[in-house]
Amino acid sequence: MKRLSILMLLIGLVSLSCASVYSLDFYSTVAGMRAAAAGRSGTAIYEGHNLFVMIWPHRGQYAFAVINQQGDVVDDLLRMVNANGVNVYRMSDLIRWMESNGFKQVDPKSLPVSITSVLLSQVMAAVANGSRALITPLILPAGALEYNPYPYVEVQQ
């Protein structure tokens, strides 16, 4: 059983590097969204229906992420890409669909500050670089560390 487990782990690792089964990871999504927010070449941002669709090149294909708000449009879009519909096979099909449904390409500078500040922050840079030592801010009320919750407990020696 243990040999089987190790074998399956190896298959999983091979599938990570194999292009035919390669999928989009969360980690590469964060890196791609950062690239799109910074306006790197080959990236694009579409806006419409209170949604932002970020597009960036990824391993010879195009990856995209849909940010926020109105659920119906997001569901439609993802359903089409998942090939339950028959319209979207390529990124050009998706862009055509978006443009015919009220989306338009926007400059990365026009993204809301809430999105750019998160995407281009130092913490996100650490995540995008795969750092395992993330910065964890800890906010305590002033004097909290001096507060003794058990003032009447005597320590017996």
Add this chain to the structure above:
Amino acid sequence: MKMLFALFYLPLWMVVAVWVILRRKKALDENDLAMRAMLLNDIYYALPVPKGRFERMLIQKIIAYIEREKAAMLDLQRLGVRGIGMLPK
């Protein structure tokens, strides 16, 4: 205790197999993202205790990958990402 683990935990090979199959999906909505995060968690808890040097190295790599993915997943949630996907040019 072993009975409890047998009842509530899937074996590692099965979790990895499901994960490999689910990775083939072209686009992931919120449910798929949550499912993937859960699978990563399950793989993490199903990892065996390494014995040899090779196993230790392999499992360290996997744990680093899972931690990296979980950190990125939290940030995607914070940004309000509703779906991700990939399409050919």
